[in-house]
Amino acid sequence: MTLTAKSVARVTLVSALLTAVAGAAVIGASPASGAASTLGAAAQQSGRYFGTAVAANKLGDSTYTGILNREFDMVTAENEMKMDATEPNQGQFSYGNADRIVNQARNQGKRVRGHALAWHSQQPGWMQNMSGSSLRNAMLNHVTQVASYYRGKIYAWDVVNEAFADGSSGGRRDSNLQRTGNDWIEAAFRAARAADSGAKLCYNDYNTDNWSHAKTQGVYRMVQDFKSRGVPIDCVGFQAHFNSGNPVPSNYHTTLQNFAALGVDVQITELDIEGSGSSQAQQYQGVTQACLSVARCTGITVWGIRDSDSWRASGTPLLFDGGGNKKAAYTSVLNVLNSGTNPGPTSTTTTTTTSSNPGGGGCTATYSEGEKWSDRFNGNVTVTGTDNWIVTVTVSSPQRIIATWNTSATWDSANVMTARPNGNGNTFGFTISHGGNWNWPSVSCRVG
Ligand code: 9MR
Numbered sequence: 001m002t003l004t005a006k007s008v009a010r011v012t013l014v015s016a017l018l019t020a021v022a023g024a025a026v027i028g029a030s031p032a033s034g035a036a037s038t039l040g041a042a043a044q045q046s047g048r049y050f051g052t053a054v055a056a057n058k059l060g061d062s063t064y065t066g067i068l069n070r071e072f073d074m075v076t077a078e079n080e081m082k083m084d085a086t087e088p089n090q091g092q093f094s095y096g097n098a099d100r101i102v103n104q105a106r107n108q109g110k111r112v113r114g115h116a117l118a119w120h121s122q123q124p125g126w127m128q129n130m131s132g133s134s135l136r137n138a139m140l141n142h143v144t145q146v147a148s149y150y151r152g153k154i155y156a157w158d159v160v161n162e163a164f165a166d167g168s169s170g171g172r173r174d175s176n177l178q179r180t181g182n183d184w185i186e187a188a189f190r191a192a193r194a195a196d197s198g199a200k201l202c203y204n205d206y207n208t209d210n211w212s213h214a215k216t217q218g219v220y221r222m223v224q225d226f227k228s229r230g231v232p233i234d235c236v237g238f239q240a241h242f243n244s245g246n247p248v249p250s251n252y253h254t255t256l257q258n259f260a261a262l263g264v265d266v267q268i269t270e271l272d273i274e275g276s277g278s279s280q281a282q283q284y285q286g287v288t289q290a291c292l293s294v295a296r297c298t299g300i301t302v303w304g305i306r307d308s309d310s311w312r313a314s315g316t317p318l319l320f321d322g323g324g325n326k327k328a329a330y331t332s333v334l335n336v337l338n339s340g341t342n343p344g345p346t347s348t349t350t351t352t353t354t355s356s357n358p359g360g361g362g363c364t365a366t367y368s369e370g371e372k373w374s375d376r377f378n379g380n381v382t383v384t385g386t387d388n389w390i391v392t393v394t395v396s397s398p399q400r401i402i403a404t405w406n407t408s409a410t411w412d413s414a415n416v417m418t419a420r421p422n423g424n425g426n427t428f429g430f431t432i433s434h435g436g437n438w439n440w441p442s443v444s445c446r447v448g
Helices: 003-024 038-046 062-071 095-108 132-149 182-196 213-227 251-259 277-290 327-339
Strands: 049-054 074-077 109-121 156-161 200-205 236-240 266-273 295-302 352-354 360-372 376-384 388-392 400-405 408-413 416-420 427-433 442-447
Touching: 049 062, 049 095, 049 109, 049 408, 074 095, 074 295, 109 132, 109 182, 109 266, 132 182, 156 182, 156 236, 156 266, 182 200, 182 213, 200 213, 200 266, 213 251, 213 400, 236 251, 251 266, 251 277, 251 400, 266 277, 277 295, 277 327, 360 388, 360 427, 360 442, 376 388, 400 416
Parallel strands: 049 074, 049 295, 074 109, 109 156, 156 200, 200 236, 236 266, 266 295
Antiparallel strands: 352 360, 360 376, 376 427, 388 416, 388 442, 400 427, 408 416
């Protein structure tokens, strides 16, 4: 692979970000005094939730339920709300196990993510052999019935799960549902909205974490299309099942930010990372950090409580060991969640610069402040006057820009970044590691 100047800059940025992240939360350290001591409480400090998948048949296990009640404020049924569980025979609905989970959660003051209304997998036998309009109608009836039954009790529904193909196509996965017509997904969303107008409606998938992957791009284009046509979609779920063959990508923040910029919430819905010790803890830290740095990343759910509860237990991918003890990964997540609460002072240096192009025309770049943390803050720049802009962003020492989105960036020096359009519109953003200097950057615009 040839490293272009741009990719070198990107690699440098990624390692800078990881260094900054590592500095923000010391793995293995106890939470600072005054910090929250559970995942749910720590996430709530920034208005987010921290959830887990729950299996109904484990609710009698007191270690399991003890951790669940103590640590998590959002619950997803691991299997009990899927199509095969809730409609085992056509037209006959069965909510026993799902209700046990929903009631346990709500009695404990927790919210519930609904998973999942329509999916090619875990279909009841009667549905697997259906096709055409009878399948389409059966699917829509299922969405309507289940979403209506739980109306008012669900924070967000995974309306459609895993509908895109793996690999390089960027297109839809073949399935009996897909063969009913490409509009099956939007039809499912419309039915869900009609049945429960209060729930957020999400599209949920895996292997959509890396911004440069075709599958990620395919889902992005669908959400963009849905937003432009008024299809009711509120959120995108990133399952986030990671292991050594599918590690946390260095552009994870970019992926979350770019989806959020479409006007949807983003949620990490099934997080687990195979591994152990500090390497696993660091990856958990990076994922948590990525969510915290995106305003519309509203929460994180891990896919199970103890390693032994996991669908891939041999990979020890969760935050508690088989005995229910907190792992290093737990502490790193908790510390990052606790670090997301210090807003810091606000500074008001340069906000807007207009410059004229010698050839006529001009542009204006306006800086607006984004989220702030103890160690870093986000900023966004909106350009008006041209689609062909070149914006210079200058930060003051010891500040460093450690991540960017919606722009193609190059560096003139450590403190001076030149930003150009990358096809994602005229608002771009960046994260500044401030080193104690809260001054806003200066921005100036010229026509390219
Ligand atoms: O964790 C779930 C496991 O118990 C089931 O056997 C499996 C069946 O498909 O589904 C697992 O959960 C999946 C989730 O519903 C969708 N994304 C992938 C999850 C892990 O396979």
